[in-house]
Amino acid sequence: MAQHTLTLYELNELVRETIEVSMPDEYWVEAELSEVNDRGHCYMELVQKDESSKTPIARARAICWKARWMYVRAHFESVTGQSLHAGLKVLLKVKATFHEAFGFSYNISDIDPTFTLGDMARKRQEIIRQLQEEGVFELQKELAIPLFAQRIAVISSETAAGYGDFCNQLDNNEYGLVFHPTLFPAIMQGEQVEQSVISALNAINERLDDYDVVVIIRGGGATADMSGFDTLSLAENVANFPLPIITGIGHERDESVLDMVSNTRVKTPTAAAAFLVDHLSRVYMRIMEAQEALLSLVGRRMEYERMRLSRLSEKIPALFRLFRTRQELRLDGLMRDFASRVQGKLESQRWQLSAREVAINALVGRLMEAKRQQIRLLEEKLRLMDPQLMLKRGYSITLYEGCAVKDADSLKSGYEIETRVANGTIKSIIK
Structure with missing residues (x-):
């Protein structure tokens, strides 16, 4: 048996004194958050993972006391546009502490938001690169918003002020245009954004023929908790969706990956409504212009046809008279030509035809009478046709x-x- 024993408290006190003496300074530490619990004081679980296997190789507890946490949180969210959450990589300024009753932890005095921004940008670029390699990054841009985009599938929180603003903007547009929005409720902030929005997209996909366009909106509140819109799975679902998707998720800082792969990105829900109203109003104006042009063309054509029919009706009597005169002249010409030819033939061959003179005279008489009868019949027909x-x-x-x-x-x-x-x-x- 050891000659001298320590109580647990004494041993812990010794550990605390050793840490205080050997590690008196604060250190900047890179780590990934595995848990974040904001209860006035903010309690965090830190982890470091192996780059290849992604298995944890180090863990530690950390705490940021309430008085300091209020400043650190506000500064971090104002710079990054999102709150601390599990999966985020951070650069923490910590001091090693040990308490006899509660054990070891790191006391956080600061968090560098620029480090997290860099990691977020790296992850975003990785998602964009993967989407481009898959050939889906620009797929939504190839879809044309239908001319009559009135049946709108809306993905938003049912209680969000932005959804109400969106509907009011559509209902009270200055042109009196009619829209038919249908809400597909979704969680629009926090860690459940990705799965919630994907579920809404799946529900819309089952009723594709009922809608012309999809609008994803998130309005009001702070710009924190936007990380849910920067995920590969959500981006792939949006990029491959068969209907045009318009995003208006209410943040000014940078485009999310969701914004990048959507068909059209606007800043706010009201801007999304204004975009749809403007799109349909331009279609309406084109229709009205085409209608006016068509009416003008039909009017001119009808006037032209009316004048043409009037001229034709005036020409009908003159055409009858002209036709009769031409027929009479033609018959007279035929008679003269016929008589001339017969006379010439008789004169040149009289010595050969003397024996047939009586027969020819009779034949000529019958022919003449037949022609006269034809002329009389034609005259009678023409006379009967006189209006x-x-x-x-x-x-x-x-x-x-x-x-x-x-x-x-x-x-x-x-x-x-x-x-x-x-x-x-x-x-x-x-x-």
């Missing part, structure tokens, strides 16, 4: 706006029509 004669027989022509009426169903009550008869014109009102 004026049709009017004298008791027929009439009904016109509306200068055009002949062929279908009674085309006339409506109140139309003024004109009826032409042989000796004048009658105007009537349809009842």
